[in-house]
Structure formats: structure tokens, C-alpha cells
Amino acid sequence: MARFFFYSGEGEALFLAHRLQEDGHDVTFWVQNPECRKLRLGEGVVPLAASPEPKKGAVVIFDQTGKGKAGADFRRRGFKVIGGNPFDADLELDRSQGTKIMQALGIATPKTQVMASVHQAQAYLATRSGTWFFKPNGKSTTLTHHGEPKDLIRWLDWGQQFIKGEPFELQQGITGIEISTEAWFDGTRFVPPFNATLEEKHFLTGDLGPRTGCESNVVWIWSGTSPALPAATVLRLAPMLKASGYVGPIDLNAILTDDGEPHGLEWSARLGFDASQAYSMLIDGDYGEQLEKFAHGDLTRWKLDEDRFAMTLRVTTPPYPVEHAGAGKAMAGLPLDKAILGDAHAIFPCDVRKDRQGPCLAGWSGYVCAVGATGTSFDRCRATVLSMAEKLTIPEKQFRTDPVHRAETDWSALARMGYVARHGLAA
Numbered sequence: 001m002a003r004f005f006f007y008s009g010e011g012e013a014l015f016l017a018h019r020l021q022e023d024g025h026d027v028t029f030w031v032q033n034p035e036c037r038k039l040r041l042g043e044g045v046v047p048l049a050a051s052p053e054p055k056k057g058a059v060v061i062f063d064q065t066g067k068g069k070a071g072a073d074f075r076r077r078g079f080k081v082i083g084g085n086p087f088d089a090d091l092e093l094d095r096s097q098g099t100k101i102m103q104a105l106g107i108a109t110p111k112t113q114v115m116a117s118v119h120q121a122q123a124y125l126a127t128r129s130g131t132w133f134f135k136p137n138g139k140s141t142t143l144t145h146h147g148e149p150k151d152l153i154r155w156l157d158w159g160q161q162f163i164k165g166e167p168f169e170l171q172q173g174i175t176g177i178e179i180s181t182e183a184w185f186d187g188t189r190f191v192p193p194f195n196a197t198l199e200e201k202h203f204l205t206g207d208l209g210p211r212t213g214c215e216s217n218v219v220w221i222w223s224g225t226s227p228a229l230p231a232a233t234v235l236r237l238a239p240m241l242k243a244s245g246y247v248g249p250i251d252l253n254a255i256l257t258d259d260g261e262p263h264g265l266e267w268s269a270r271l272g273f274d275a276s277q278a279y280s281m282l283i284d285g286d287y288g289e290q291l292e293k294f295a296h297g298d299l300t301r302w303k304l305d306e307d308r309f310a311m312t313l314r315v316t317t318p319p320y321p322v323e324h325a326g327a328g329k330a331m332a333g334l335p336l337d338k339a340i341l342g343d344a345h346a347i348f349p350c351d352v353r354k355d356r357q358g359p360c361l362a363g364w365s366g367y368v369c370a371v372g373a374t375g376t377s378f379d380r381c382r383a384t385v386l387s388m389a390e391k392l393t394i395p396e397k398q399f400r401t402d403p404v405h406r407a408e409t410d411w412s413a414l415a416r417m418g419y420v421a422r423h424g425l426a427a
Contacts, residue, residue, distance in 0.1 A: 001025055001092050002292040005054035006046075007084065009064035010036050010364060012180050014062070015277055015348030019044045022344040025288040028055060033364075033365055039332055041362040044354025045341060054079060062248075063271050065092045075245075080295035087244035088269035095137050095169050095266065102252075102264035105236040110255070112174040118160040125149040131173030135157065135266075137166055144211050146173060156394045174255055174263060177410045180275065181222075182232045182251040182268075185241045186297045193304055194222045194230040195282075197251075197275040198407055203321050205401045212321045216313045216385075216403035218378065219278035220425050221306040229419050233262050247295065251275070260417035274370055277348040278310040305374070306406050307425060311381035312348070312372040313403045315389050320366030332363025337393040346372050347388070368394055378407040 003026040006017045010033045010202065021027040029042050030049040042048055054060050054072070060074045062083030071084015074396035092095045096114040115121040125132060126149065133146040134156065144163055145155055180197040181192045185322055199217035201331040223228055233252045243251065251268040280287060284303040293299040317334065319327045328351065336359040340349055348370045353362045371392070373384035382403050389399045 002288045003055060003058040004028070004288070004291070005049070005058040005060050005079075007032065007060055007062050007067065007070065008042075009067075011041045011350060011362070012273070013061060013063035013271055013276075014042050014045060014352065015370070015394060016063075016271065016280065017340070018349060019280060019344040020288045020291075021046050022082060023286060023288055026055070026058075027337040028058070033302060036362070036364050039329070039362045039364055040353045040377070041214060041351065041364055042353060043173055043362075045349060045352060045359070059292055060084065061271065061291075065089060066268050080292075081247060082291065082295050083248045083270055085222065085244065085246045085248060085269065087240070087246050088248075091250070091267040091269045093137060095135055096167065099169070099264070101237075101240070101267075107233060107236065107252075107264045108261055108398060109171075110174045113131065113170045114167055115170055116167055117165070118156045118163060120167070122156055123154045124170065125153050129173075132297055133169075133171045133173055135171055138164065171265075174257060176255040176257040176263070177413055178253065178265075179229070179410070179414075180251050180253045180268070181230050181233050182249055182275065182279075183230055183331075184249050184294065184302070185246050186294055186299065187245050187247045188242060188297060190235060190238060191294060191299050192225060192301055194234070195219055195275075195279055195304075196222060196229065196276070196402055199275065199409055200402075200404055200406075201402065203400075210321055212314075214274040214314070215400050216311070217274050218309050218311045218381065218404045218407050219275055219282065220309050221282060221304045223306050223425065227419075229262065233264065247323055249276075255266075256414075256417065256419075260419070274312055274314065277370050278312045278372055281310040281312075281345065281374050308374045308376055309378065309381055309425070310372060311375045311385055311404060312370040313380070313385040313389055313399055314370050315368050315392060315394060316398045317361065317366050317368055317394055318398070320398065322366075328361065328363045328366045330363070331361050334361035334363075334395055336339060336360055336368060339392060340369050348372065360423075362396050369399070377406065378411070380408075 006029045017027045017029045028049045029046045030052045034364045060081045065088040067084045068086030128149045183194045199214045253265045254262040282305045350367045351365045371388040373381045375381045414420045
């Protein structure tokens with residue numbers, strides 16, 4: 001039995017704490033956001049900590065970036081820590097710095113300009129053509145916006161109320177396959193095998209509605225010791241990660257153009273997002289034992305199912321996807337299907353607590369859970385997660401009816417580029 005202390009921002013890793021507890025490990029969960037604590041997020045699902053103080057010998061796991069100071073303090077005190085890396089802010093939260101790191105590593109990027117003001121951005125766009133993206137610094141995904149220059153200029157007149165004088169990026173749109181590649185670094189080296197994700201970022205079926213980070217995704221494992229796409233992207237970061245003592249997963253989201261060249265878009269330097277849920281379904285054996293060995297630098301290779309895909313689908317309730325503090329308070333206590341806490345390996349709770357009558361909505365975001373399935377067919381995985389979502393009793397539930405609808409088309413293109421086997425998984 002391993003011991004884990006979760007230092008969670010707003011409950012993002014509740015699913016993992018629940019999984020490890022169900023597997024027989026000693027788990028304690030601390031939620032940093034005081035509003036989430038008032039809503040008792042996670043209560044009754046896993047043991048909640050009264051303070052951010054781990055038990056002796058616990059592995060500390062962070063699920064948000066920007067917690068490098070807390071992570072460094074735990075490390076100084078002798079705790080083994082996954083996440084909480086000072087370097088993660090440069091990678092993920094400061095987009096311009098993250099782009100510079102890609103370029104320094106020889107990873108191509110779309111044409112990108114850092115803007116200090118809306119006026120500067122509008123003047124720049126006035127001389128451009130094609131599609132451009134506005135990308136803010138920080139964690140927000142819903143504020144990302146794209147369009148033709150004239151439309152983006154007009155949108156910036158409205159959007160400047162949210163920018164508040166902070167620098168941001170303008171990035172030229174390019175066509176291709178959007179794919180994320182992830183690897184785990186233990187402070188000294190990468191621990192294989194590596195994995196990849198295709199995801200749908202928009203809230204509504206047909207890629208309509210706001211960007212929510214991820215609504216559905218599919219994950220698979222790259223075979224071999226140095227597969228081509230990881231070698232061309234995240235594995236190049238090894239010297240920087242080693243120099244900073246980085247411990248945890250690192251992901252690069254990129255566009256593959258027709259010639260197969262990756263163009264880096266953004267880093268994700270944390271656990272807690274939906275691909276982590278799908279990845280957990282591909283773990284062979286005891287996930288907790290492997291996480292503990294990884295944290296101590298003793299894991300030489302993850303035990304993973306390299307012959308199947310894993311797919312997850314978000315299930316939510318209003319006011320999701322409103323992105324402001326405590327948007328879901330009015331829905332706190334909403335009764336949820338008891339099945340949400342029934343299978344920690346296939347249903348992943350998020351904005352949930354449990355009272356005497358069963359699970360209910362904590363009331364933070366309205367992101368109730370994700371449901372997941374594994375298999376060798378995208379279509380069968382899709383049918384399974386849709387059936388799971390349909391069967392859950394959740395008032396006013398919301399979910400996409402076309403999870404990872406681009407998977408088959410993109411897989412064929414990846415096969416043409418030589419990245420995957422045409423009729424199998426990773427080449």
C-alpha cells in the first residue's frame with residue numbers, strides 16, 4: 001500500500017485520488033481553492049485534509065501548474081513530489097516563453113507574435129490575411145478566439161475588458177492534424193513508454209460552442225523506445241527538465257502539417273486534464289505502486305496496454321461551461337447517479353461530493369464526471385461511452401454525441417505519415 005497526498009487546485013485530480021483509494025492505497029485530498037473547500041468538493045468521495053500538510057512518507061501529487069513554490073517547499077522537507085515544478089509556469093502559463101522554448105529546441109511553430117496591447121495587435125492584424133488566433137497567457141481556454149483579421153480586430157474591441165493589460169499572443173492558423181504527445185520525466189530521465197492524444201476542445205457536437213479544453217479524447221501508447229513523434233517533440237526537452245529537477249508528465253500539443261512536420265502550439269505540464277483519465281485506463285497492474293516508484297526515481301518502464309485505445313467523454317450539467325468562480329453554487333447538492341462512484345476505473349468524478357443519500361454536485365463548475373472505455377476500435381469505444389453517458393441519471397445532463405469524431409480520419413493520415421500502423425496502434 002502506497003500513501004498519497006493530493007494538493008489539488010480545484011478538484012481536477014479527484015478522479016485519480018478516488019481510483020487509488022479504490023485500489024487500496026492511503027489517500028488524502030487537499031483542495032487549495034477556499035471556495036471549493038466551502039462547497040466540500042470531494043467530501044465523502046475521498047478523505048479530505050484539514051490543512052495542506054501531508055502525512056509522513058506520502059507522495060505529494062499536484063494537479064495544476066503554477067505551484068512551483070509549494071512543490072519546492074515539500075521537496076526541501078524530504079517529500080517525493082509529482083508536479084509542483086517551478087519550470088511548469090514557463091512552459092504552460094507564459095505562452096510566449098513556452099513558444100520560445102519550442103523554437104530553441106528546434107520545434108517548428110506557427111508564425112507567432114507577442115502583443116503588449118490590443119491597439120498593437122489590431123494594427124498588426126490590419127496588415128495580415130488568413131486565420132489568426134488570439135491566445136491569452138494563463139489557464140483560460142474559453143477566451144482563446146480565432147478568425148479572419150477584420151473579425152478578430154472587432155472581437156478585440158470587446159475582448160480587451162478581459163485582457164487587462166497583460167501580454168498575449170497572436171498566432172497564425174495552419175491546417176493539419178492536432179495531436180498531443182506526452183512523456184513522464186522523473187527528475188533525471190524520461191520513463192517510457194510515451195502516449196498520444198486526439199481530443200475535441202469545443203463544448204458542443206460538431207465542434208460548436210466555447211472551447212472547454214477537452215470534451216472527449218482518445219489516448220494510445222507509442223510502442224518502441226524512441227517513437228518518431230515523441231522524439232521530434234517532448235523528448236527534446238530532456239536537458240531543460242533535468243536541469244530544473246522536473247518530475248511529472250509533460251505534453252506538447254502540436255499541428256502535423258501534410259508533410260508530417262510537427263508545429264508546436266502549447267505545453268501542458270501537469271496531471272488533472274482529461275487525457276490523464278484516459279491514460280489511467282491503459283495502466284496494467286497497480287497504478288499506485290507505479291506512481292510511487294516513479295516518484296522515487298525507481299520506475300524503469302510503465303506497465304501499459306499498448307494494444308488498445310482509451311476514450312473518455314465529459315458529462316456535465318448547467319451552468320457549465322461558464323468559467324468564473326463558483327458559477328455552479330446554485331446547483332450545489334443536485335442529486336447524481338450513484339453509479340458515478342461505482343467504477344473508479346471507468347467513471348471519473350470531478351465536481352462531486354457525497355452525502356448520506358449518495359453523490360451530488362459540489363457546485364463549483366458543473367463538470368460532473370467523464371466516462372471511459374477501452375478497445376481496438378474507435379467506433380466501439382465511441383458507442384460504449386455514449387451508452388454510459390446516456391444511462392447516467394443526471395438532471396439536465398450535457399455531453400457531445402460525436403466523441404472524437406475525427407479519430408478515424410486523423411488515424412489514416414497519421415498512418416500515411418508513418419507515425420502509426422495503418423491497421424494497428426503506434427508504428
